[in-house]
Amino acid sequence: MEQIVSSSNNPENGLNLQPIELAAALSPDEEFDNLVKNLLDCNNIEYKKQILVKTCSKLTKINFAKVMDLFPEDEYISNISGVLLAIACNASNISDFQIMEGFFTRQDCNLNSMSEEMVSAIAKMTKLEVLKVRHFSITFFSLMKLCGMLPSLKTLFFKIKAEPNFKIYDMKDFQKSFGHLEIFQFCPFSNEKRLEADFRESLTLKCILYLPNLIILGDPEYFVDMLPTLLDYQSLATCKQSKLSTLTLSVDREIKENALSKFPDVRQLHIKWVENNQPSKGHLVPELLGFQHLTQLVMYDLGTNYSYYLKKFLEVYGKCLTHLVLHFQSLPIDFVMLFNMICCSSFDNLDLLAMSNLDVQPFTVDENNSVLCQLNCVAHQHFGRVSCESLNHLELEFVFNHTYAATYVHLSKILSVPNLEKVGLTRVPTSLDELWKTMLLVAKRAILKKVTHFKLHLLDKDMIEKEIIAITRCCQSIKEELLLSGKEKGEMFVEVTP
Numbered sequence: 001m002e003q004i005v006s007s008s009n010n011p012e013n014g015l016n017l018q019p020i021e022l023a024a025a026l027s028p029d030e031e032f033d034n035l036v037k038n039l040l041d042c043n044n045i046e047y048k049k050q051i052l053v054k055t056c057s058k059l060t061k062i063n064f065a066k067v068m069d070l071f072p073e074d075e076y077i078s079n080i081s082g083v084l085l086a087i088a089c090n091a092s093n094i095s096d097f098q099i100m101e102g103f104f105t106r107q108d109c110n111l112n113s114m115s116e117e118m119v120s121a122i123a124k125m126t127k128l129e130v131l132k133v134r135h136f137s138i139t140f141f142s143l144m145k146l147c148g149m150l151p152s153l154k155t156l157f158f159k160i161k162a163e164p165n166f167k168i169y170d171m172k173d174f175q176k177s178f179g180h181l182e183i184f185q186f187c188p189f190s191n192e193k194r195l196e197a198d199f200r201e202s203l204t205l206k207c208i209l210y211l212p213n214l215i216i217l218g219d220p221e222y223f224v225d226m227l228p229t230l231l232d233y234q235s236l237a238t239c240k241q242s243k244l245s246t247l248t249l250s251v252d253r254e255i256k257e258n259a260l261s262k263f264p265d266v267r268q269l270h271i272k273w274v275e276n277n278q279p280s281k282g283h284l285v286p287e288l289l290g291f292q293h294l295t296q297l298v299m300y301d302l303g304t305n306y307s308y309y310l311k312k313f314l315e316v317y318g319k320c321l322t323h324l325v326l327h328f329q330s331l332p333i334d335f336v337m338l339f340n341m342i343c344c345s346s347f348d349n350l351d352l353l354a355m356s357n358l359d360v361q362p363f364t365v366d367e368n369n370s371v372l373c374q375l376n377c378v379a380h381q382h383f384g385r386v387s388c389e390s391l392n393h394l395e396l397e398f399v400f401n402h403t404y405a406a407t408y409v410h411l412s413k414i415l416s417v418p419n420l421e422k423v424g425l426t427r428v429p430t431s432l433d434e435l436w437k438t439m440l441l442v443a444k445r446a447i448l449k450k451v452t453h454f455k456l457h458l459l460d461k462d463m464i465e466k467e468i469i470a471i472t473r474c475c476q477s478i479k480e481e482l483l484l485s486g487k488e489k490g491e492m493f494v495e496v497t498p
Contacts, residue, residue: 028058036066045071045079053086061096062087065135068099081117088124095152096130097122113161114138123149132157137189140166140203148177155183162190162199168206175210182243183216197222205229212242215265223272223300225250234262250274251283259287268296268323275303275329282308289316295349296323303329310341318347325354332361332403336410343391343417344384353388354395360429362407386413392421392450398428398459405461412437415447422453429459432467435474442481454482455495471498 026034035055039048048070056062064084071079088094114136122131128150137159138146147153156178168174178184184207188196204218208229211217218224227249233239245267247260252274269291282305294317302309306328314321324342335358342353394417398409411430415423415438435458441447448454456478458471479496486492 029061032056032059032062033066036070039070042070049079049083049086052083053090056087056091058093059087059091060093062091062094063098063100065099065101068135081115081121084118085121085124088121091125093127094125095127097125097128098130098132099135100132101134112136114142119146122146126150126152128153130155134159134187137161139163144174144177147181148173151180154181156181157183157185157187159187159189160199160203162188162192162195164195164198166199166202168210171210174206178207178211179213181211181214184211184214185216185218185220187219187221200224208242208244209233209239212240215243215245217244217246218248223248223250223270225272227251227255230260230263234260246270248272249288251285251288252276252278254283255285255287257286257290261287264291265293266291267293268298269294270298270300272300273302273305273309275301278303278305285312289313291317295320296325297321298323298325300327301329302326304331306333307337307341310338314341314345314347318345318350320349321347322349323352324350325352326356328355328357328359330357330359330399332359335360339414340384343386343388346387348390350388350391352393352395353391354393356395356397358396358398359402360398360404360407360409362404386416386418389418391417392419394420394422395424396428397424397426400427402429402459408434410434412441412447415441419450420448421450423448423451424453424455426455426457427459428456429461432470432474435471439474439477439481442478445485448482449485451482452486452491453493455493457495457497468498 032055035051039051042048052067052070064080064087067083067087068080112135114133118136119138119142122128123146126149129152131150131153132155134157139161140163143158143160147156186200186203188199188203190196190199200219200222201224204224205226207214207217208226209232226247230247230249233242239262241262241264243265244263245265247263247266247268248270250272269288271288289312297313297317299309299313310326338355342350394414396414408429408431411425411428411434414425438447456475458475475496475498479494482494482496483492486494
């Protein structure tokens with residue numbers, strides 16, 4: 001067994017060094033992480049510095065945010081630069097350096113600019129392949145200079161100070177500094193949201209044009225329309241094929257075949273549909289149906305042509321998709337048709353389905369057991385046989401106020417997807433009969449047999465007292481039955497609210 005030292009208070013030197021046995025399988029990175037945890041209770045700052053430097057030589061990966069947590073908030077700025085420099089000089093094999101999430105949340109860190117001393121220390125880690133910093137901001141010029149000194153860097157995330165009228169004056173230097181990156185994600189930082197948005201868009205689009213080796217690009221929290229720049233890139237004869245795997249497009253036009261042929265590696269596609277000036281049957285977008293490796297599809301602002309677009313895309317990509325995320329405009333949709341299209345179509349790889357802003361249009365069942373949607377009188381079979389056996393994560397969020405107050409969804413059918421593990425249903429419009437049916441199926445272990453995380457929140461609506469009591473009892477019963485069955489599975493989270 002290997003040993004490290006732990007610290008506790010001692011009247012003589014402030015420390016009582018005690019050996020702590022660690023499993024021999026622990027890597028130097030894991031040992032260092034454990035050491036940092038053990039030092040949290042030590043009040044001797046100089047000793048902390050010494051022990052950190054002595055034990056860091058074999059490190060290959062470090063989240064420096066945890067090291068920062070060892071120092072009091074009023075003293076850490078004056079200490080961490082020296083500690084970082086010492087680690088950089090002693091741990092010559094660090095390939096993954098991060099300042100992301102520590103043991104505690106430090107609000108003040110997010111406002112600090114990274115000092116020149118810290119930037120210089122990171123620049124000494126010449127074997128870095130991964131650099132992620134959330135707690136400090138940096139100027140674009142300093143970041144470009146830093147990356148130019150890290151030739152092995154492949155993955156970068158940094159908070160960058162947003163600049164007004166952002167321009168890149170030396171394109172060769174820009175390409176030299178960032179051209180070896182595969183992942184370049186960033187978060188603009190400014191007190192002005194408009195400035196942040198302009199900087200985010202400008203830097204993202206410049207990276208598309210001049211850094212073709214990037215696989216993942218941009219601010220992961222925000223949508224930037226890439227389409228005009230992608231089309232420009234396609235038209236330039238000097239541009240080689242791009243390696244981008246994720247595209248975010250605001251579609252307000254037809255996209256013809258081969259319009260994006262220089263982007264063959266797309267695996268994730270985010271589409272925001274623009275309703276203005278859209279043809280009655282929707283835009284023709286054959287080029288968006290030609291990505292050979294697509295596995296994740298996200299659509300925003302699905303409007304009146306939602307069924308047209310979904311049918312087109314699912315016919316091509318349905319059997320390949322692992323993630324499908326749909327956000328609808330505020331208009332009534334045929335939920336039965338939507339459910340059948342996705343969950344009854346043998347999409348054998350679909351792992352996650354999330355749909356939001358669902359405004360369900362009403363329906364009736366005729367004598368042939370067909371659902372008749374009252375909005376447009378389109379008849380189709382009731383629910384088909386659920387065949388989406390790969391689906392284990394389902395998120396449905398319904399609107400606050402439905403266009404038709406009398407509408408509801410078949411909760412028991414939705415939850416009959418066989419292998420669900422994580423379920424989140426928000427503002428569900430359903431009936432007492434459906435809730436009762438769901439309760440009985442849960443009690444019989446006929447549905448939700450594999451669920452470990454379940455949230456159900458029903459839509460608030462006017463009800464008589466007897467209905468309120470019955471619905472509350474159903475919800476409580478569903479919760480109790482799931483918690484009872486969850487004892488066999490270990491961890492279980494259940495939240496059911498009427």
